[in-house]
Amino acid sequence: MPYGELMNARVRSEERRAEIVRAALEVIAERGYRGASLAAVAERVGLTQQGLLHYFPTKDALLVAVLTERDQWDAVPDTQWRVDLLVSLVEYNAMRPGIIQTFSALLGESVTEGHPARGYFTERYAKVRENMAAVLRAEYGDQLPNGLTPERTAPLLVAVMDGLQYQWLLDPESVDMPGAFRDFLTLLGENPH
Amino acid sequence: MPYGELMNARVRSEERRAEIVRAALEVIAERGYRGASLAAVAERVGLTQQGLLHYFPTKDALLVAVLTERDQWDAVPDTQWRVDLLVSLVEYNAMRPGIIQTFSALLGESVTEGHPARGYFTERYAKVRENMAAVLRAEYGDQLPNGLTPERTAPLLVAVMDGLQYQWLLDPESVDMPGAFRDFLTLLGENPH
DNA sequence: AACGAAACCTACCGGTCTACAGGTAACGGG
DNA sequence: CCCGTTACCTGTAGACCGGTAGGTTTCGTT
Structure with missing residues (x-):
């Protein structure tokens, strides 16, 4: 991990959040928002459901992150x-x-x-x-x-x-x-x- | 209920099923299929969730009834x-x-x-x-x-x-x-x- | 070396969901 | 009048759900 040591906590946290959002996109594609469980998203990034809640305190907060990512994407x-x-x-x-x-x-x-x-x-x-x-x-x-x-x-x-x-x-x-x-x-x- | 006495069980059962399908249409409109609970549909027609399962043995069976009703509708x-x-x-x-x-x-x-x-x-x-x-x-x-x-x-x-x-x-x-x-x-x- | 924050974890709560099991009351045809 | 079917009910299993509480480890900073 050559870059690992250069990364500060801030950057790593951002990357983790981006990872989670990406996983959420996948799970929502497969099961819809209502059908997408936090546990399923968490598993896909190697976290427990509660570990995920550390980054996004509620399910809705995760959805908001997904939607704002899209906004940036097609701007x-x-x-x-x-x-x-x-x-x-x-x-x-x-x-x-x-x-x-x-x-x-x-x-x-x-x-x-x-x-x-x-x-x-x-x-x-x-x-x-x-x-x-x-x-x-x-x-x-x-x-x-x-x-x-x-x-x-x-x-x-x-x-x-x-x-x-x-x-x-x-x-x-x-x-x-x-x-x-x-x-x-x-x-x-x-x-x- | 002037017609009540003339109705046989068959007809009454069909009517009840139609009532349930109508209620299911409403609930699905409000919450989607995954979000629509059998209990919510049942309540709308004055039944318990288990009573509803007497007419449609599974949730999927109810969905099938909803879809076939639509087919007849727009034919x-x-x-x-x-x-x-x-x-x-x-x-x-x-x-x-x-x-x-x-x-x-x-x-x-x-x-x-x-x-x-x-x-x-x-x-x-x-x-x-x-x-x-x-x-x-x-x-x-x-x-x-x-x-x-x-x-x-x-x-x-x-x-x-x-x-x-x-x-x-x-x-x-x-x-x-x-x-x-x-x-x-x-x-x-x-x-x- | 010490400390405080970030990054997780286990344990658990209260709720909801579909579905099964089994009981009972009403009813209609013989 | 009886008897099988229909039309419900209560009870409950078994699973998942989002979210809280509170702990512990890791790590960068001082």
Whole structure:
């Protein structure tokens, strides 16, 4: 362990937390949030359930960490999103079923009453819709080739991405997620640029 | 109870089962399948948890009953689906959040490993995609105005319906589900009929 | 070398969950 | 009127759950 001695406690603690969050992502993908037990997450990082609670005092605290990690993940630094980057994103997602499964499961759960991720997803989708509207406006201007505005098209764009994910997760052989997404983009009309 | 005396045991049993399934739909909408306890469903129909198990011997059996009820529900008798009927369906759904919430929650859970509804949804989506392709073909012929085939458009249609449901459930005020769906249909091109 | 904090652990509590076992009361057909 | 079936009930097993209490070891700092 050449780096071990150089690490201070602070860094090691952060790494442990990141490890736990990663394990939590996996377990949530497999069993959902309600079905994910702290013990199962702990076991995956070689801890007891109580040892895990030392890092995250409650189950909800762990979920919060999972959600904020995701926020950092898909916040593309500086660069503005473009439509062709969305295609790349979908292609990238199609190679990482785990992450998609985690957040598809969480999204499904979040519509139930009192779910701890509900507020997160509500706010997130509001932001994402705004973001997508801006992307579309940058690409097409105030009016899409088919006559719709970016604001009215954005929810459709988001819906297609999410909906395709469910179909693809359930039956990857039958659904070409990136291909279908490109099909949707052609539906929006020819890029004027 | 004028009809009470005319009812035989068979009919009364069927009614009780239907009552239970209805209650299960509600509880699943509120807490998801994993979060829905037999006791909560039982209480809603005035039974003990063990009394409920008399009608459905396991929790999975109850889920199966819920899923088959849904199949009967959206099997439109005889009449072939048409695109304008889809709009009506979405409008109708927008007035019944409960049902949407139940099956959105179930869909989300179903992508997790070993979920008892996974097979159901996989098969269901295969059928629905076929169905939608047929609807599109009846409406537009072998090629949509934008050049896509019905088979390639069907997954998009399904994805939009599902994806919009999640956005709408999370924030009904911000998302006009039927309006957005109509927007999507205009994206498909003008109806040649 | 001493000390205080961080990083775990064991033990345990109260609750909830599905399911099984077995009992009883009502009921309807012969 | 009897008798088998249906429709429940109580009791309980067995398992997991999140969380608390409190201990002990490890380790960096002084």
